[in-house]
Amino acid sequence: MSRNTQLILGRQDDDIFIPSTIPSTNDDVNQLEERFTKLLYNENALETGLCPTRRRIYDDLFSELIRITKVHCLERGVLLERVKNEHTQWMNTYEELYSSSMGYGMRQYLYRMEEEKKLESNINVLENECQKLRDELEKESVKFQDLSEQVNQKRLNETKEQRVLRSNARFLKSTKAKTRLNLENTLNQLLASPIFLGEPIDYQKKTT
Numbered sequence: 001m002s003r004n005t006q007l008i009l010g011r012q013d014d015d016i017f018i019p020s021t022i023p024s025t026n027d028d029v030n031q032l033e034e035r036f037t038k039l040l041y042n043e044n045a046l047e048t049g050l051c052p053t054r055r056r057i058y059d060d061l062f063s064e065l066i067r068i069t070k071v072h073c074l075e076r077g078v079l080l081e082r083v084k085n086e087h088t089q090w091m092n093t094y095e096e097l098y099s100s101s102m103g104y105g106m107r108q109y110l111y112r113m114e115e116e117k118k119l120e121s122n123i124n125v126l127e128n129e130c131q132k133l134r135d136e137l138e139k140e141s142v143k144f145q146d147l148s149e150q151v152n153q154k155r156l157n158e159t160k161e162q163r164v165l166r167s168n169a170r171f172l173k174s175t176k177a178k179t180r181l182n183l184e185n186t187l188n189q190l191l192a193s194p195i196f197l198g199e200p201i202d203y204q205k206k207t208t
Contacts, residue, residue: 024068
């Protein structure tokens with residue numbers, strides 16, 4: 001029995017397979033179901049998803065059911081054949097949509113992979129730039145710290161110098177006042193002595 005006649009009820013006459021032309025019985029239908037199940041198992045048909053092998057076996061079973069129905073009632077078999085043709089069109093459409101969706105999905109996957117590589121490259125570039133900026137910031141921070149210490153030290157030095165200058169200024173002012181007082185006392189003593197023939201000098205007026 002060839003593969004095309006495995007799901008057809010009938011008999012093998014030498015090299016010719018003769019389909020049954022008499023109404024089928026329950027035993028015939030049970031036998032057909034056993035052949036159908038065995039054929040699915042032997043040809044490793046998938047239970048889910050798109051499987052050309054499973055579809056071919058189901059199409060053969062559907063065709064045999066239509067043939068058996070035509071034996072009982074031709075009009076019913078013709079109507080059932082229309083149902084099969086409509087079902088075949090649906091399956092062809094679904095397969096085309098599936099193939100198109102798979103192609104679209106693969107293109108989107110490749111596009112996303114390429115975009116991911118670009119993003120990873122950009123991330124690496126940005127990370128390198130951030131590291132360079134951190135290094136520069138650290139160097140500038142060290143420079144700023146050094147400058148701050150220099151400025152603070154300079155302020156401390158200037159404060160010490162100012163203290164010394166103020167101390168020297170106070171000392172000179174005090175020395176000046178003492179020297180002036182001593183000088184005035186000495187001159188007054190000279191003016192008050194008998195050997196001085198001139199008039200007494202008014203230092204306040206002279207100063208004014």
